[in-house]
Amino acid sequence: MQVLWRAISEERPGPKWLGLFNEYWPSYRRWWLREGDHARPTYAQCRTAMKNYMPGMVQQWEELCDLVGGGDHEARFLSFYCPPPYLSGCSQAIWPGEEPVLVRNYDYNPAAFDSLILHTSWQDRRIVGVSDGLFGLVDGMNDAGLAVSLTFGGRPVVGEGFGVPLILRYLLQTCENVPEASRLLAKIPTHMSYNITVIDRQRRHVTALVAPDRAAMITAAAVATNHQWTVEWQSHARLTATVERERFLLQRLMLHADTEERFIKAFLQPPLYSTAYSAGFGTLYTAIYRSRRGEMEVRWPGARWVFSIDGFVDAARQIYTPDVSQSS
Secondary structure: OEEEEEEEEEOOOOHHHHHHHHHHHHHHHHHHOOOOHHHOOOHHHHHHHHHHHOHHHHHHHHHHHHHOOOOHHHHHHHOOEOOOOOOOOOEEEEEOOOOOEEEEEEEEOHHHOOOEEEEEOHHHOOEEEEEEOOOEEEEEEEOOOOEEEEEEOOOOOOOOOEOHHHHHHHHHHHOOOHHHHHHHHOOOOEOOOEEEEEEOOOOOEEEEEEOOOOOOEEEOOOEEOOOOOOOOOHHHHHHHOHHHHHHHHHHHHHHOOOOHHHHHHHOOOOOOOOOOOOOOOEEEEEEEEEOOOOEEEEEEOOEEEEEEOOOOOOEEEEEEOOOHHHOO
16 A cells, blocks of 8 residues: 655644645545534534633634635534544553653554644644644644654544544643643543543653543553453454453563564554554554654654654655565
């Protein structure tokens, strides 16, 4: 599978970001309206939710809305409030070495993915991460050394709340450490269940188990796959092998003296690496966040790409994502 990945930096939303939005918007609009306009919250509802739960990002949201022309559908989409439900896989863990590292696999439908690394300085906070919806992020790191990533929580419940990529963007825009991020994660409603792992430069970490129908649980877990305390969606658990992946990671952390490199390489092999692309759960990339260094690395079997939050350079790469059996 050949995928064009782009790495783009723009301090403030401008012609680069607008060009990307115009390119991606037709596909996102079809997805966002797939259940009809009436199924999505009104602009007033979106604005109220933003003001109540993400007040520190209302101005940024309004700036983006103005940049894309101020349209009703565009503004409602960019709020990420009560979007259509969507499922992913994913595995993530913190390697607890002298310099802890957050490692994650993103398992998702390749046809519904931005394949884009964004470096921004919105609201005077430098952030680098993997884009989703051009406003949200599925993982990322800020210049304070806070790094975050998500996995789907393995529950079919859908409720009133934000799409999790915007929650990750908000954490990175407004927080500098794990205690600050934990307080926000306990308050912001999410429309589906997710596991959000956060680590800072002081070696502190948490994994928040968030859901639309129950209070967030802030845990000390260093591993997250696609269930929360227990498996609640058996068919999804079997399809994604969530229990097997969690056990594998826990075993590597507890019973193996893995070096950082060996631990990262485990994400590029079964059972963590998935080739279930036709089912929408294939591994699209592995991300490594070294928050003390301000470094993000993205890997695929046979390829790697390293970025610095301080020295980011625009680039593009054609990535061949093979079956694991074809990789060395």
